[in-house]
Amino acid sequence: MATPPDFHPGDKVMxxxxxxQSYPAVIEGKQGDKIIVKFPxxxxxxxxxKQLTPRR
Numbered sequence: 001m002a003t004p005p006d007f008h009p010g011d012k013v014m015x016x017x018x019x020x021q022s023y024p025a026v027i028e029g030k031q032g033d034k035i036i037v038k039f040p041x042x043x044x045x046x047x048x049x050k051q052l053t054p055r056r
Contacts (some may be wrong), residue, residue: 012055015047018022024055026034 007013007027014022015037023044025037034046 002024007049007052013037013052015045016051016053022053028053 004012007030009027009029011027013025013027015025016022023039025039028036028038028044030036031046035049035052036044036048037052038044
């Protein structure tokens with residue numbers, strides 16, 4: 001699993017969400033120990049790095 005330094009703005013990732021599903025998103029940046037992601041619907045969220053996996 002990637003660690004925070006391995007994620008960069010523009011990287012495509014899958015976000016493990018609280019409903020047990022994973023959703024595609026793009027890294028927008030970092031805020032403290034959390035990562036800012038943007039979903040295809042335009043919504044931005046702060047997530048923990050452990051919720052992210054690289055998207056192929």
